Amino acid sequence: MTGGTWPDRDAVLAAAGAAGRNAADSDASGRIAPETVEALTAAGFPGCFVPERWGGAGATLDAVTGAVAAVGEGCASAAWIASLWAYNGRFGAYLPAEGQDQVWAKGPDTRLVSSMVAAGVEAKPAGGGWTVSGSWLYVSGVEFADWALVSSALPRAGDRSVRVFAVPRDSFTHRDTWSTLGMRATGSHTLVVDEAFVPEHRTFLWDDMRRGILPGPGTNAQCxxxxxxxxxxxxxxxxxxxxxxxxxxxxxxxxxxxxxxxxxxxxxxxxxxxxxxxxxxxxxxxxxxxxxxxxxxxxxxxxxxxxxxxxxxxxxxxxxxxxxxxxxxxxxxxxxxxxxxxxxxxxxxxxxxxxxxxxxxxxxxxxxxx
Known part of the structure; x- marks a missing residue:
C-alpha cells in the first residue's frame, strides 16, 4: 500500500484485527462492533480523500483499495463501511468551500454516509437554500454517521436538476430496514429527513460529481x-x-x-x-x-x-x-x-x-x- 503519508500500516492492521475478532458477532447482531468503528476511524479511513486544507490524508486510490481489502479479509461489512467513509469524503470535496468548512469543522475524521437512492423526496427552494424532506435507502453505516450526503432524486447522467445535500446528524434519523442474507453488519438502513433547511453552500450538482468537476483544485483521486x-x-x-x-x-x-x-x-x-x-x-x-x-x-x-x-x-x-x-x-x-x-x-x-x-x-x- 502506497500513497503520501497514508496509511499508517499499524493502524490499518489494528483495524483489520478488530474487524476480524468481531466479525461473527457483528454478523449475528447486524451491526459492526464499537471497537471496530473506533479502530476504522483511528486508521484514518474517513479522512482519506478529504481536501487537505481540512486535514485530509491525501491518500491514493491504490492505497485505499489495499487498506480496505486488508480489513475485508476479516470482515467484509467492516471493510464496506471503511471504504464508504473514504469515498464519501471524496464526494464531500464537491461542496463549496463554506460547506466543506462546516462538514469538517471538527476535523477530517468526520464520518460521512451517502445515498442516491431517493424515495419520496421533496426539496423546495427556500431563502438561500432548500427545505428537504424524504427518505433514502441503503445508507450503510448510518448509525455511526456525523453527516449525510443525499440526493434530491434518483440521478441520471446529464440531468443537471439533481442536487446532493449535506445534512448534519441532528437533522436526520433512520429506520431499521436492513435485514439480509449477507453483509448483515453494514447496517444499510433507511435515512429519514423531515423538513431540514439546507443552505446553498451545503449542496452541489450530482452531475458535476459524475463528471469530476470540482469547485476548486483537487487531487486526481478527488477529480x-x-x-x-x-x-x-x-x-x-x-x-x-x-x-x-x-x-x-x-x-x-x-x-x-x-x-x-x-x-x-x-x-x-x-x-x-x-x-x-x-x-x-x-x-x-x-x-x-x-x-x-x-x-x-x-x-x-x-x-x-x-x-x-x-x-x-x-x-x-x-x-x-x-x-x-x-x-x-x-x-x-x-x-x-x-x-x-x-x-x-x-x-x-x-x-x-x-x-x-x-x-x-x-x-x-x-x-x-x-
Missing part, C-alpha cells in the same frame, strides 16, 4: 469521474473477503481429509489453485483501475475500461468464493464456520448495482466501437 472509480468502492471489500475465504480453505486443506473427502483431494487442490489465481487476477484489474485514476489518465475510453475492469474483477472474485466454499464442504456450511459468512457476504456485495458487468460491458463496447 476522477464517478464511474471511473465507483466500482473500487464496493469491489475492494469483496477482494478482501475472497482472500479471507482462500485462507479458510487453505486451513481446511492443510488438515487430514476424512475418508469420503480423500478421493476428492486433488480436485480440491486444483479448485484452490484456480481460486487463488482468480483472486490475483482480480487484484491486478483493480490495481490498474486505481493506478489509472491516481495518474489522472481517464481519456480515450479509460474510464469505461475501468468500470468494466471493476465489474469483471467482482465476477472473478464471486467465482473464486464459490470454488472455495465447495472445497470446505459441509464443514464450511456450519453456522460456526467463517466460510459460510464470507460466501454470503461476497454474493450480497456483488449484487450491488455499481458492480453489474453487463451495463459496464455495454458502455465499454459502445465507447470503443463508436
Amino acid at each position: 476522477a469521474p464517478l464511474f471511473s472509480v465507483n466500482g473500487l468502492t464496493f469491489a475492494a471489500p469483496i477482494l478482501g473477503a475472497a482472500r479471507g475465504a482462500l485462507r479458510l480453505a487453505g486451513e481446511h486443506l492443510a488438515g487430514k481429509p476424512s475418508a469420503p473427502r480423500a478421493a476428492a483431494r486433488e480436485s480440491s487442490l486444483i479448485a484452490f489453485a484456480r481460486a487463488a489465481g482468480e483472486i490475483d487476477a482480480a487484484n491486478l484489474l483493480l490495481s490498474r483501475v486505481a493506478e489509472t485514476a491516481d495518474l489522472g489518465r481517464l481519456g480515450e475510453g479509460l474510464a469505461e475500461r475501468s468500470h468494466r475492469d471493476s465489474t469483471l474483477a467482482v465476477r472473478l472474485l464471486a467465482g473464486a468464493a464459490d470454488r472455495l466454499f465447495d472445497v470446505t464442504g459441509t464443514r464450511g456450511q456450519a453456522t460456526s464456520h467463517g466460510m459460510q459468512r464470507v460466501w454470503r457476504d461476497v454474493h450480497a456485495a456483488a449484487s450491488h448495482a455499481a458492480l453489474q458487468f453487463e451495463p459496464a460491458a455495454l458502455g465499454y463496447a459502445r465507447r470503443m466501437l463508436s
Whole structure:
C-alpha cells in the first residue's frame, strides 16, 4: 500500500484485527462492533480523500483499495463501511468551500454516509437554500454517521436538476430496514429527513460529481469521474473477503481429509489453485483501475475500461468464493464456520448495482466501437 503519508500500516492492521475478532458477532447482531468503528476511524479511513486544507490524508486510490481489502479479509461489512467513509469524503470535496468548512469543522475524521437512492423526496427552494424532506435507502453505516450526503432524486447522467445535500446528524434519523442474507453488519438502513433547511453552500450538482468537476483544485483521486472509480468502492471489500475465504480453505486443506473427502483431494487442490489465481487476477484489474485514476489518465475510453475492469474483477472474485466454499464442504456450511459468512457476504456485495458487468460491458463496447 502506497500513497503520501497514508496509511499508517499499524493502524490499518489494528483495524483489520478488530474487524476480524468481531466479525461473527457483528454478523449475528447486524451491526459492526464499537471497537471496530473506533479502530476504522483511528486508521484514518474517513479522512482519506478529504481536501487537505481540512486535514485530509491525501491518500491514493491504490492505497485505499489495499487498506480496505486488508480489513475485508476479516470482515467484509467492516471493510464496506471503511471504504464508504473514504469515498464519501471524496464526494464531500464537491461542496463549496463554506460547506466543506462546516462538514469538517471538527476535523477530517468526520464520518460521512451517502445515498442516491431517493424515495419520496421533496426539496423546495427556500431563502438561500432548500427545505428537504424524504427518505433514502441503503445508507450503510448510518448509525455511526456525523453527516449525510443525499440526493434530491434518483440521478441520471446529464440531468443537471439533481442536487446532493449535506445534512448534519441532528437533522436526520433512520429506520431499521436492513435485514439480509449477507453483509448483515453494514447496517444499510433507511435515512429519514423531515423538513431540514439546507443552505446553498451545503449542496452541489450530482452531475458535476459524475463528471469530476470540482469547485476548486483537487487531487486526481478527488477529480476522477464517478464511474471511473465507483466500482473500487464496493469491489475492494469483496477482494478482501475472497482472500479471507482462500485462507479458510487453505486451513481446511492443510488438515487430514476424512475418508469420503480423500478421493476428492486433488480436485480440491486444483479448485484452490484456480481460486487463488482468480483472486490475483482480480487484484491486478483493480490495481490498474486505481493506478489509472491516481495518474489522472481517464481519456480515450479509460474510464469505461475501468468500470468494466471493476465489474469483471467482482465476477472473478464471486467465482473464486464459490470454488472455495465447495472445497470446505459441509464443514464450511456450519453456522460456526467463517466460510459460510464470507460466501454470503461476497454474493450480497456483488449484487450491488455499481458492480453489474453487463451495463459496464455495454458502455465499454459502445465507447470503443463508436
